[in-house]
Amino acid sequence: MTRKGDVSWNKGVHMWATRPHPRGMAGKHHTIESMKKMSIAHIGICPSEETRKKMSETQKQRPPTSEETHQKISVSKIGKNNPIYGKHRSEETRKKMSEAHKDQVPWCKGLTKETDKRIVIQAKQMLKRWQDPVYREKNVRATAKAQHRRPNHPETIVLELIQRYNLPFVYTGSGDLVIDGFNPDFKNNNGGNKLIEVFGDFWHNKPKVIERDNRRLIAYKKHDYQTLVIWEHELENLDKVIMNIKTFAETI
Secondary structure, three states, rough: OOOOOOOOOOOEEEEEEEHHOOOOOOOOOOHHHHHHHHHOOOOOOOHHHHHHHHHHHHHHOOOOOOHHHHHHHHHHHHHOOOOOOOOOOHHHHHHHHHHHHOOOOOOOOOOOOOOOOHHHHHHHHHHHHHHHHHHHHHHHHHHHHHHHOOOOOHHHHHHHHHHOOOEEEEEEOOOOOOOOOOOOOEOOOOOOEEEEEEEEOOHHEEEHHHHHHOOOOOOOOOOOOOEEEHHHHHHHHHHHOOOOOHHHHHHH
């Protein structure tokens, strides 16, 4: 027992230094029985409000994770490094996961940047990352590949025309080419800087999409690309579309 004013014998000694092995459970595993006992022992135990506040304050004092660390974590989980790589969850497991997530309300449901500062912080962090052209291009490419993007109906018609008449363009809408965060539908394959975008009449007439398309065309022009826009309703006259593409391909 330590008396008042005395210095504890292990003052300043790290907890691992008092153990026979620097990591007590290194290479060991709890038995199923032990894990069940520990699980039962912790049922109903919840940290007090004071403890939770202390834990929260401690987490706030931690320095933010650097972009380099984010990249390392991302790489460490790609392909064969992923713990479920090549594995498939059974139907029973999927049902359990589905049942476990039923009736769960997302933490951000109903919240806005005016009512929750966490959303503001996350939005600022994402905006800051998006300003990095390398991150933006990588993100757009990864999203396109993950979604297995294929030509939609209007793009398929244009693609068939290009292939049938041997026009000098290739499909790039699956993330093969990213320019300032935008992924064009077609690019010429004879060394020039020419792009083709196919705009659907319904989607590309929405106000927000119109504004984004304007930024898209400005970005292409900034990088010295010429762009031909083909609208869905123009495909009713295929001869005219073919002529427009040929003329566009031949212009200097």
